[in-house]
Every structure is written in structure tokens, then in C-alpha cells.
Amino acid sequence: MTGDPAPQARPTPTAVPELAAGWYVALPSTALAKPRALDLFGRELVAWRDGAGRAVVMPRYCPHLSASLALGKVVDGHLRCRFHHWRFDGSGTCTRVPGARRIPETAHRRTYPVIERYGFVWAWYGGDEPMYPLPDFPALESQRDRYATYRFSHTTPASPRRVLENAFDFSHFTTLHGVKSARSLDLTMLTDPAAAAENGPPIDAEVWAGARLASRELQLPRALTALGIEGKSFALLVDGWTGGQRLTFFLDGKVVAKELLGITPVSRGRTVFQGWSLVRRSGRVWRDAPTYLAYRAQHLLGTREDLMIYRHAQETHSGVPVKNDHGVLKFRKLYQTWVERAQRAEHDGTART
Amino acid sequence: MTPHTTAADAHVPAGLNLPASWYVAFPAGQLAKRPRALKLFGEPLVAWRDGTGRPVVMPRHCPHMGASLADGTVVDGNLRCPFHHWRFDRSGTCVDLPGTARIPSKARLRPYPTVERYGYVWAWYGSEEPLFPLPEMPSLDEDRPGHRRFRLADSTGATVRRILENTYDPDHLVALHGLQVAGPCGLRMLTDQQQTRDHGPPIDPEAWLGAELTWPGYTGKLGAVTRLLGTNADEFVLRVDGWPAGQRISYWADGVPQYRLLLATTPIAPNRTIQHITAAVLTTGRRWRDLRHYLANRLEITFASHQDLPVFNTMEPGDRHGIYLERDRGVLRFRKHYQQWVDRVADHA
Numbered sequence: 001m002t003g004d005p006a007p008q009a010r011p012t013p014t015a016v017p018e019l020a021a022g023w024y025v026a027l028p029s030t031a032l033a034k035p036r037a038l039d040l041f042g043r044e045l046v047a048w049r050d051g052a053g054r055a056v057v058m059p060r061y062c063p064h065l066s067a068s069l070a071l072g073k074v075v076d077g078h079l080r081c082r083f084h085h086w087r088f089d090g091s092g093t094c095t096r097v098p099g100a101r102r103i104p105e106t107a108h109r110r111t112y113p114v115i116e117r118y119g120f121v122w123a124w125y126g127g128d129e130p131m132y133p134l135p136d137f138p139a140l141e142s143q144r145d146r147y148a149t150y151r152f153s154h155t156t157p158a159s160p161r162r163v164l165e166n167a168f169d170f171s172h173f174t175t176l177h178g179v180k181s182a183r184s185l186d187l188t189m190l191t192d193p194a195a196a197a198e199n200g201p202p203i204d205a206e207v208w209a210g211a212r213l214a215s216r217e218l219q220l221p222r223a224l225t226a227l228g229i230e231g232k233s234f235a236l237l238v239d240g241w242t243g244g245q246r247l248t249f250f251l252d253g254k255v256v257a258k259e260l261l262g263i264t265p266v267s268r269g270r271t272v273f274q275g276w277s278l279v280r281r282s283g284r285v286w287r288d289a290p291t292y293l294a295y296r297a298q299h300l301l302g303t304r305e306d307l308m309i310y311r312h313a314q315e316t317h318s319g320v321p322v323k324n325d326h327g328v329l330k331f332r333k334l335y336q337t338w339v340e341r342a343q344r345a346e347h348d349g350t351a352r353t
Numbered sequence: 354m355t356p357h358t359t360a361a362d363a364h365v366p367a368g369l370n371l372p373a374s375w376y377v378a379f380p381a382g383q384l385a386k387r388p389r390a391l392k393l394f395g396e397p398l399v400a401w402r403d404g405t406g407r408p409v410v411m412p413r414h415c416p417h418m419g420a421s422l423a424d425g426t427v428v429d430g431n432l433r434c435p436f437h438h439w440r441f442d443r444s445g446t447c448v449d450l451p452g453t454a455r456i457p458s459k460a461r462l463r464p465y466p467t468v469e470r471y472g473y474v475w476a477w478y479g480s481e482e483p484l485f486p487l488p489e490m491p492s493l494d495e496d497r498p499g500h501r502r503f504r505l506a507d508s509t510g511a512t513v514r515r516i517l518e519n520t521y522d523p524d525h526l527v528a529l530h531g532l533q534v535a536g537p538c539g540l541r542m543l544t545d546q547q548q549t550r551d552h553g554p555p556i557d558p559e560a561w562l563g564a565e566l567t568w569p570g571y572t573g574k575l576g577a578v579t580r581l582l583g584t585n586a587d588e589f590v591l592r593v594d595g596w597p598a599g600q601r602i603s604y605w606a607d608g609v610p611q612y613r614l615l616l617a618t619t620p621i622a623p624n625r626t627i628q629h630i631t632a633a634v635l636t637t638g639r640r641w642r643d644l645r646h647y648l649a650n651r652l653e654i655t656f657a658s659h660q661d662l663p664v665f666n667t668m669e670p671g672d673r674h675g676i677y678l679e680r681d682r683g684v685l686r687f688r689k690h691y692q693q694w695v696d697r698v699a700d701h702a
Contacts, residue, residue: 012670037667044669060669061668061669062675063675063676064675064676064678064681065515065522065675065681065684066515066668066669066673066675067664067667067668068664068667068668068669070667071663071664071667081528082528082529082663082664083525083528083529083664084524084525084528084529085528097678098524098527098528099524099537099678099680100678100679100680104676104678106676107676
């Protein structure tokens, strides 16, 4: 009675405000074996694999008497609720209600469009039909042997938009991350998706935003030069969509690393950003190993600096924009149009909550 | 209705969806001489025993400066606040206020009506005076021969309604509990308390609801085990009757009573409810047969209630409606009855 024996009230996710329509990382592929509860888009969902191994993401609670389908079992390729053994197929259709001749019309669930790629299950937010295809990232597929790769995953209270707009905020590279350059960094917003060909095939132009950040007289930190890493000019090519980004880092015109970044909007005030880093291999181990470690350390330190800002930042719409913010402002404008598209599409298909 | 005087009970918290009813506040053994803090009905409360040992359950914080009365002391049968030594009697009235000639009329806390019975302290929720007396179940009285008793208490992440409606849901026995039975389960709503008179004296007719669930003998693994134990039968009957927040249940094999149990609830906060079971397994005087039956029934009751827990703990929060099939009419009938008593909760706002 004094000690509190009851389980803590379960934290229920709250709707993510201002979420753009798009492809998002639902969860890593390896995390999905048995059916599991998933908080995503501020909603309580369940993820499972059908008979063919295809990932399914749909609302968590059985429409009958509200048991969690995450307790269910996949039987003959269909998800069976533990409570009364109702079954749902990979399209969310209720296929069996024990003892009932007719399956109620309202028993069907609507599933989220899902694609499994790059070691992640990606889910579409914003209506029933994806408005663009999931962007390609050949470096993780056909060109994978050129890189040493690792996965990363970080959790932050920042909104998905803040995490994405960071790449277009070139002035924070010098101030927060301490990048030193004799001449100031230049950010050029790109106008043609084909200009980001090094990242991969063009992304649907309506959702695409891309930029090139360049420094001609970069001063590398001594930790890097000591490892024999040299370079005078540095460039970062970033492009992406509303739920992720592709990045390529150049030193003296040569590709040194790439990154695929995917956003997981868990709940209001809870976002996971995760993906892959790829460090270019030369084939010479004595050179590749320190480069890989140096890149990885640099990446982690930089991410920690961003996370610290995210942790305490207030979400702003306009803030006080200055000239250097032109990249961020352009991205926000594009993002907002996709927030509106999501709102319209979710309004039209309200049954799936 | 006396106006409320403390912030703690100034409103019925939203989201609990509780009917006016009797609830288990806590097992009686948990309250000795010292006052104790508890959370119940979503409110911070204090429980203590007065000079005659009778339990009192009332808002925890002193109306004076908000100190926790759970840190207080019982002096001359009254609860004394640790902060300025204000004293409250079992009716919640402030009876002593050091250094003040006149006690302000607002220095008053409203206790919940309580009854101590069957090893629990029960509290009434929903109105100042109980709308019906605590239902009786004589087979649970400690001095009643012919029974062997045991008790279960399980914390759940579900609402009171979801825990109690489960008894009116025969289908989940087959699906969730994996009962392999020789034929379909049946459910019949009871219309007359004569049909459950072995549970105890009649319950207030407006608060009463009852049903009879039947299923043929067990098959499969359970059938083999129960045959071995001599507890299988051709027909099993479960009769349930009760009030909106508690149930009396009896279980019969081929017309012979096996056990009776009381199912009651402790609503701590929204989606945090303790499920209490006290079971009395019937004895015949044949020692080995009785022991075998007691153990078999105890195992079955414990096992089955523990199969329900993961479902309760992960269910959709709240009491949203579902899809009702013809076979869910028991659940639907129970929900209707329950909500009628939610509507009878006095509006304190």
C-alpha cells in the first residue's frame, strides 16, 4: 500500500505536431522478428512479418475488445490476436473471427505503406498512398564494397524538421562544431536534383532539397593531420526528402565519406535519427583504419554537440532570421508544404489512427 | 451534499470511468496502528484506524497547510497532523486546533464510507452515502467451515471495466486460455437472484447483474490432466453475479460446486487497477480428495488469472467501445450496466 505495487501508467505517445508527409524509418529490420509494439508518428502501432516475411505496420489494438495485437502470434501468415483469435492479413483485412459467419465491416485495419531497404523498415506517413518513391542510395547497395560502414542511432527531443534543417544551417558548422576555414564557408542551395548525382539518382523534384557546402581554405584539426589526413578544400553535398537525407563528404574533390540519415518520429518531443555512415576505402589497411576511426570519432563528437543544442532548444517557426539562414528558411518553406499535404491526406483517410 | 473543502477531492478525476460502488481499498492486514498513505480513485488519500480500530479513508492533505496526514499520529482515537497538531475524528471533522477558540467550519475532510470485511477494507466511491450495502458472500467468512481459502492480488494496466467484463466473455476462455472443450461455450444472463442464492443474500436489485456460463468437458491436454486428477466432468457451469465493481463467482462440475470466489478491484489511477481474488474451495471432509481438489483449483485459478494479465497490461488505455458480435452480448450487457452506475456518481464539481 505504501510501496506502489501497480505498474506505472504506460506512457502513451502524443501526436507529432507539424509532421510532413514522407518516408520515415519505422525500425531496423533486425528488430522485427516477432510481432512488436511500435510507437511511431505519435501513434500506438504494431509491426509484424507476414508469411512471406514482409513487414506490416498497422494500428496496435484489436478492433474487437482492444487487446494489443503485439501479444499476437503469426499463424498461417496472418496475425492472430491473443484474446479471441481474430486474424488479420498483411493488408490489414480481418480474415477470421472464430464462431462468426460474417466478418464485421469495421473489423478491417488500414496498414501503412511499407518498404524494407538499407536494413530498415520504412513507413509512409500522410495518407494511404505514397506521394513519391523512397529515394535510392546506391552507395549502400551496388557500391557497398567501396566503403567501410557503420550504423548510428540517436534519440532527441527535437522535432524531425529541426534534425533535417541542421544540414542546411552552414553557419553552425563554424560556431558549434569549430570548423576552421580561412575564408568563410559557402552554402549553395541547388536547384536541380541531378546536381546531387554523387548521392544517387534524382529524388522527386517536388520533395527534394539539396545544397552544397564548400570551404576552399579549410584548416583540418591537428588530430586529423597527424593521421596523415590532408586536404585544402572541403565540400559537403547534401540532398534529401521530408524523412531523410543523403550526404557525401569531399576532400580535395575526392569522396571521403557518405551518410544515409533516416528520421523516426516517435512521439511529440521524441525523435530518433538513425542510418548509415560509409567511409571510403582505398584498399590500404594502414591508411583506411585510422581514417575510419577518425571519421567515426569526428561524427560522434559533432553529433553530441548537435544533441546538446537539440536538448534545450525551443521549437521556433521564424526565430530571428538573418542572411546566413537562407538555406534553413528555404528548407522550412518546402517542409511546410509537405506538412499541409500530410494534414490533407490524413484528414481524407481518418480511419487509420 | 456537504461542499468539498480540500483540493484533493474537489473533483472526480477525468478518465477513471468508475461506477458508484464498493471497491477494495487495501487488504486489511496492511493497515495497523500507524496511518498510511495510499492512492485510490486517482486521489492521494490517508488510511488510519480510530480508537476502536475501525478504518478511516480520507483525503491525505491537511486543509490547514497541506501537510501529509499519513505522517501524523493517532492520539486519543483521532488523527493528529504532524505540522500544527490539528486533530480529525473518524468523520473527518477537526476536533482540536491548538491555540484557537473556534474551529473554522472549513477545517473538515470528507472520508469515504468504509467497511472491513473478508480480509479487505472496502471504500465506497461515488456519493457521500452508499447507495447500497456491501454485498455479502458468507463462504468467505473466516469462521465458515467446509471451505479452504486463498487470496490473489495482481496489479494490472487495465481499467476496472475491462477486468470485470472479462467474466462475461466466455469466448476468451477458449482463445486466450486455450481451453479445449468438447463443444461451444454458452452464456445466459440471469434474471432472478434465486439462481445465485448459494452465493449469499440478495444484492440490491438495481446494482445486481448475473450470468451463467456453460461449457462441456475439457478435451486435449487439459482434459487428460483433469481426468487424471478426477476433476474433469461432462458439463462445467460458472455462475457470476455481483455489483458494478465486484463479482461473486461459483464454479460447478456436473452440478457439484467446486469453488466460490470474490473478484473485486482497487482503482488506483486511470489504467492502473489491482485485481483482487479471494477463493474458497469447497471441502467434503475426505482429506486427500479435498487436498487434491484444493490444489487443482488453486492452480487453475492462479494460472488463468495470470494468463489475463499480459492482455490487461497492454490493452488500449481507457474504455473505448469495440465491435460486438452476437456472442459478445454478455460483455455488452455488462458494459451497459456498468455505465449506468458511472452515471450515478454524484457530480462534485
